[in-house]
Amino acid sequence: MTLAAEIHNGTSPEKLLAPVLSAFWDQPESWTLETYRRHEGYEGLRKALAMDPDELIAYVKDSGLRGRGGAGFPTGMKWQFIPQGDGKPHYLVVNADESEPGTCKDIPLLFANPHSLIEGIVIACYAIRSSHAFIYLRGEVVPVLRRLHEAVREAYEAGYLGTDILGSGLDLELTVHAGAGAYICGEETALLDSLEGRRGQPRLRPPFPAVAGLYACPTVVNNVESIASVPAILNKGKDWFKSMGSEKSPGFTLYSLSGHVTSPGQYEAPLGITLRQLLDMSGGMRAGHRLKFWTPGGSSTPMFTEEHLDVPLDYEGVGAAGSMLGTKALQCFDETTCVVRAVTRWTEFYAHESCGKCTPCREGTYWLVQLLRDIEAGKGEMADLDKLNDIADNINGKSFCALGDGAASPIFSSLKYFREEYEQHITGKGCPFDPARSTAWADDTNTDGTNAHRGVNA
Template sequence: MTVTTEVNEHSPEKLLTPVLSSFWDAEDAWTLDAYHRHEGYEGLRKALQMPPDDVIAYVKDSGLRGRGGAGFPTGMKWQFIPQGDGKPHYLVVNADESEPGTCKDIPLLFANPHSLVEGIVIACHAIRSNHAFIYLRGEAVPVLRRLHEAVREAYAAGYLGKNILGSGLDLELTVHAGAGAYICGEETALLDSLEGRRGQPRLRPPFPAVEGLYACPTVVNNVESIASVPAIMNKGKEWFRSMGSEKSPGFTLYSLSGHVARPGQYEAPLGITLRQLLDMSGGMRPGHRLKFWTPGGSSTPMLTDEHLDVPLDYEGVGGAGSMLGTKALQCFDETTCVVRAVTRWTEFYAHESCGKCTPCREGTYWLVQLLRDIEAGKGEMADLDKVADIADNINGKSFCALGDGAAAPIASSFKHFRAEYEQHITGKGCPFDPRKSTLWSDQEVDA
């Protein structure tokens, strides 16, 4: 894990804005004592002195947008919760991080779990909730243990439980480990799973803000979204807006992975470019160049080296024809076969489809069959039109966004690398040497 906290005035790293990651490299970073040394729970003290509606307005004015994918304004989502309805309100934190390439929430929870706990208390005060849930991906056992310990410390210190810091707020926090289904990253499927049912997306409306967990008003937020709130409350909305762009203000975690010299987490203002991040990370691996990359994980349309200077904010990436998503920057060099990469991603989506809707259930299956044939040199030119047609019949027509995510890499790879697909067909096989790429395992090479 790469986290740069000390920078030279003239180095590229001066663009970094370590907030959530400012003390990740400390030996006891995950403890309450370490969090207290870095102004921990000061934002909560300020928030509890404000009326709930004022906290919502403050977060809304800060311009904080959801860090889980779509970038919906966090304060506005809180504002949707109906007040005076006589029902319990719930906050659910989506920590089911499972998008291929996305790896920011897990290290955040591992190194700085109290930022999330503090943010949860502030959010629950704002939406008038007395029970919050963290839905964590169950495979992350070390993170689960640290999160349980952080919750225990918070209860012991009076940040959770009855009459928090004398404010009159009572709050119970439950940590729930999911069973590892990708579909449970979709907020309504997550709610079904949390209620003990099979994780499948719900028909909307009603939306979770009206009928969510246990048919009660519910806010579902990403880990990073909630963890960013304490710093905003402590240092001010103007401080937060001083970073990033006008429509995408603030700091965020960029997950840089793939064929780069120094992969890791880089916390920087929204609007930084991949070129700048690569300068900080030592560039692509020695002797190689960038071929294609994803701005927000495998479900976002891929971009190429022509997009190195695209501002990495919601508007900039959207204007380039992709989505910022979770800011999972997967970088692939020229040794990578695009057809093979897209086939592997499609296999993942076919495996993780919940099977509820026909376009996704059937479409991803047939995409895998066709792409495997093309990759192996058994395809025909007509298969390319079939793949494009199936992807088009999934995109925007499936029950949830999983289908859209499966179609995105196919459509974008056709746009930028159709000739490479054709080369697999005319050449009766893959032209790339698997021994020169890290995309293949040793077992596959030997075979």
């Protein structure tokens, strides 16, 4: 039975949640090894070590687990690509450089339950026959870095890392590396360059990381949530995992709900749930306002509108509707938000974070920002809308990595759904959502007479 059918049959929305990774985030000292063990921690590892590495890869592949970092590539298949018997060291690199605007799932997971990742790392390294793993963490999140270091120390002390892990003969060293805060390092090959001590820029592929990754050796690069999901699959079984979600997108995942909603936060649910159902659980949009537009997977995915509230939030459903599930960052904006302003701010971010390696992205994002700023300020011309579309088209699919595609996505989708709003900025010589000009703000004043949501469009 689908999630929509369960709702139709009277199932409480809250019962559709599937707390696995977040099951004990609210408990005292949830991040400690003691708490993790109380919740069957490292039991999945024991079961994995009793299997043959190739059998383990096949098991994870058969579970249907797909990468939770954006692209949704099957995790077991990625492990399977590592060549065996090549005489080279194999590496596992966990991408914890969470930088996508609106995305906030990996950092809370690492802060509240780091041992789920560590256990998953040991299982993955056993499968791909690796003796050294790396966690590339976004360096600004110092409290998470400290907590992760402590969790790694606990794991070494308990014998889950180091030599002869649980008497299996597996030796594994785990290194936590703090990045310097570059969005581009979320791209896996740029991350590898950064980890090697070079400037973070995407590499030309092929060769792919599975053949020549870190230090030119076979490497698997996985997202935090992807690896952290593996222990539960081993402990509770692949059939249990496949009983959730949809046929091609099985399992549970973390949805980051933010923006103009009553109760923003992390909602762990089976893949295929809808935004309407998540809003029902979170109290809906803020009082007195309605949904205007939203992103299904962060600002680099094409935006949706109110008409997409019932799109299944899995890889196939979102893709069929014209966007990408991405990192499942559900940013919700109400009718007081200026689309042009929001897209301008996102584009400024991409222009700033472009590494500059390729011309389409380096030059294209710069000119997109110039045009958008003029339009927002009421200085644009109608011809600028076609220029926006043309420049975005010259970036999309023609840049060195997916950053260019991500910068073009909000342009295409906002012009598709809100072209009239762009035109209003041009014909009206300014933003119709300016508090001094718009009636949309009439009910949003504080007791002192200032605008309650000036920060949104200030």
